[in-house]
Amino acid sequence: MADSRHLANRVEKEVVDALVAAVREAYPRLSHRYYAMKAKWLGKKRIAHWDRNAPLPEEPTQFIAWDEAEATVLKAYGDFSPRMAGIAGDFFAKRWIDAPVREGKSPGAFSHPTVPSAHPYILLNYQGKPRDVMTLAHELGHGVHQVLANCQGPLMASTPLTLAETASVFGEMLTFRALLDQAPTPRERRALLAAKVEDMINTVVRQIAFYSFERQVHTERREGELTSERLGEIWLEVQRESLGPAIELKPGYETFWSYIPHFVHSPFYVYAYAFGDCLVNSLYAVYEKSDRGFADRYLDMLAAGGTKHHKELLKPFGLDASEPHFWSMGLKVVEGLIDELEAMDA
Ligand SMILES: [Zn+2]
Structure with missing residues (x-):
């Protein structure tokens, strides 16, 4: 089933696997680190899952x-x-x-x-x-x-x-x-940075955790029916792994998998959000280091519409989505924003 989605997305399983591996490996440097910092801003050691996206104190x-x-x-x-x-x-x-x-x-x-x-x-x-x-x-x-x-x-x-x-x-x-x-002001700057980082975590980390949940549920389902308790356990495992120790998963959270309509209506759809965001971050990283030709190559890429495979589209930028390095380069952009926030905090 995941394969049919990859086909519709015109992307290979290896590319998606490379993305998932790179994001999971980066959890501690992204979500774990950010939520620990957010808990500190809110005057706490850990925050409950319902406060994860809470507005920051003194948001301008x-x-x-x-x-x-x-x-x-x-x-x-x-x-x-x-x-x-x-x-x-x-x-x-x-x-x-x-x-x-x-x-x-x-x-x-x-x-x-x-x-x-x-x-x-x-x-x-x-x-x-x-x-x-x-x-x-x-x-x-x-x-x-x-x-x-x-x-x-x-x-x-x-x-x-x-x-x-x-x-x-x-x-x-x-x-x-x-x-x-x-x-x-620095306050406005911090609020903008934090909002961007939260957006990115919700798009990249969260959607990959959703995808991991789906993979595991579908794999286990092959062996037989799953109880609602088991679905809850798998959900909590992937959430714990992705959100990290600063987020406290309170009772009741085990049923939250049911609020994602994609799991039922468009299985394995969720990784596309992370794919798009990470791809742009990697492109942006190239842009920051590039000479003047970048914008023209970029507009040519957009003008290709749906006629080219991602390998062909990314080639002029020296990028290849099947290499794990490609994804970690994009994730570094997010890490850089968290570094900036950490430095403002010190
Ligand atoms: Zn859009």
Whole structure:
């Protein structure tokens, strides 16, 4: 069953195994270390599982006006590539974004590609938080990707799931760096960093733990039916391993596997989130060390849409997703952000 998902994602089992191994090996340096630091911020040695995503004490309330959000994202995009900012700029100038919150409007955010002969539309529920600026950057990333890949036609423009989040997460990363540089006080800087790290842990560490849970459940199920107690035990094992000693798993948590709809409705889907995030981090690590040609190679990669295998797409960057080193390079980016937080704390 996992193999059929890999096939649909156009990715090989070895590549997914390399990702899972690299993430699990990094748990202590990522989630374990971060949650221990968060417990300390909250004045505790350990925090209960329900406080894992609790807002930080004294989280700043910053309001960013829409014009300012537009300028921030376009500047971040433009510093990377003027061509990319040009495409993103069309979304504002041609009114392809529905931003305000309205009664009866659908929640969340997305960029809908419609058909290649027409332009995409973006839906947001913008409320002026730094998180909302990042969401704008995210959806614009999808939008730019969709516009660029339109040249591939309706059958080949869209990418498999594993590559679908490349441009969005990359755009978010560029904007996050810009917001971080603009942060008015160290407190704001710390809040931005912590929020980003929590996002990354929830995308990378958590989704890989979900995937490990699924693998184990399906493997054991081959030998016979599983009781609800056994499902709870497997869940607690993988959670303990991934969250680390600073998170206390209180009674009742053993049933929390049941809140993940993917386990039933789209088995083995979850790793795609981690795949996308880690892939972008590795690309970003290359970008930070690269010369001027990077942006052009990057835009070419987006314009390929769904026509190329990840091996072909990543080759111009000297990257190969079947090598464990590829994944650890991306994880180092997350580790670096936690290092930064730790240094601010000292
Ligand atoms: Zn997205």
